Amino acid sequence: MGQSAPKFDPQPVLEGPSLLLRPLEAGDKQALAAAASDPLIWAGHPATERWRPEVFGPYFDMLLSHGESLVVIEKASGTIIGTSRFYTTPDDPGMPCIGYTFLSRAYWGGGWNFEMKSLMFAHAFRLSDVIWLHIDPVNIRSQTATSRLGAIHTHDAMLDFGSGAAMRQCWKVSRSAWDAVLAVRV
Numbered sequence: 350m351g352q353s354a355p356k357f358d359p360q361p362v363l364e365g366p367s368l369l370l371r372p373l374e375a376g377d378k379q380a381l382a383a384a385a386s387d388p389l390i391w392a393g394h395p396a397t398e399r400w401r402p403e404v405f406g407p408y409f410d411m412l413l414s415h416g417e418s419l420v421v422i423e424k425a426s427g428t429i430i431g432t433s434r435f436y437t438t439p440d441d442p443g444m445p446c447i448g449y450t451f452l453s454r455a456y457w458g459g460g461w462n463f464e465m466k467s468l469m470f471a472h473a474f475r476l477s478d479v480i481w482l483h484i485d486p487v488n489i490r491s492q493t494a495t496s497r498l499g500a501i502h503t504h505d506a507m508l509d510f511g512s513g514a515a516m517r518q519c520w521k522v523s524r525s526a527w528d529a530v531l532a533v534r535v
Contacts, residue, residue, distance in 0.1 A: 357445060357476050359417040359435040363468040367425070368461070370468055373418040373432060378409050380429040381420060384453045394451075395485045395515075412449060421452065421465055430456045433465060435473065438481060440506055440519070445473040446481040450491075463534075466498055470527055478524045483508060483517040492518065499526035 360372035373381075385391075388400045398404045412418040412434065421431040431452035438446050447469050452461055473480045482500055484491045492502070500522035507514045 357435075357473075360419060361472055363419070363472060364424075365464045365468050367423065368464050368468065369422040369424050370419040370433070370465065371422070373413055373420045375413060377420050377429060378406075378413075381409060381432060382406070384429055384431055385451060387454050390451055390454055393490045394488055418449065419469075423456070430461070431465075433469060435469070436510070438483065438508060438510070440508060441479075441481060444479055444481055445477050446483065447473065448483055462494055463498075467531075470498075470522070474524050474527070480522050480527075482520040482522070483510075484520060486516055486518055492520075495520050495522075497530075498522055499530040501526070 361370075362372070363370040382402055382405050385405050386400050386402075388397075391397050391399045396404070396408070399408060412432065415434070415436070417436050418432055418434040420429050421433060422428065423430050432449065433447060434449035436446045436448065437443065447466070450462075450465075452465070456462075470480060480500075482495050484495060486505070496502075500520040502518050503521050504519050505516055506519055508517045508519075509515075
């Protein structure tokens with residue numbers, strides 16, 4: 350009897366040298382809202398008001414309801430510093446996608462995003478040779494960070510991730526492109 354392909358776990362516990370990623374829980378709402386409370390985090394994002402508690406609350410509830418989100422914790426302090434999420438998309442069903450990511454501004458630069466994405470990519474590449482990232486066309490900061498991870502912008506598409514269709518840039522990172530990025534960083 351043949352073995353079936355392993356099922357992808359969208360909420361693993363992932364641990365690196367400085368970060369712990371674990372499934373988002375209802376009790377994380379206050380700490381994650383505090384991490385998101387800086388208006389400058391959202392300045393280049395289409396949801397410019399997400400730093401406001403009344404805007405962040407429904408966003409948190411959506412992340413929690415999907416059961417695919419991870420909270421990002423700085424291990425040394427135990428502080429929640431952001432979130433990210435695995436998901437799938439209708440334009441390439443079955444392929445893992447990573448998005449809905451933000452980090453507190455104190456964790457911009459210095460390799461924090463790279464460590465987080467390294468952990469998530471390693472998990473996703475166990476089952477797929479391709480990972481997708483979808484970015485709003487106005488979010489230049491995310492586009493720049495994504496290109497540094499070896500991803501390429503392949504096309505734009507109207508996609509609906511549950512809150513209505515919107516134009517998204519579709520970025521793809523292959524296992525070989527990621528391996529090349531890792532080889533340079535060694």
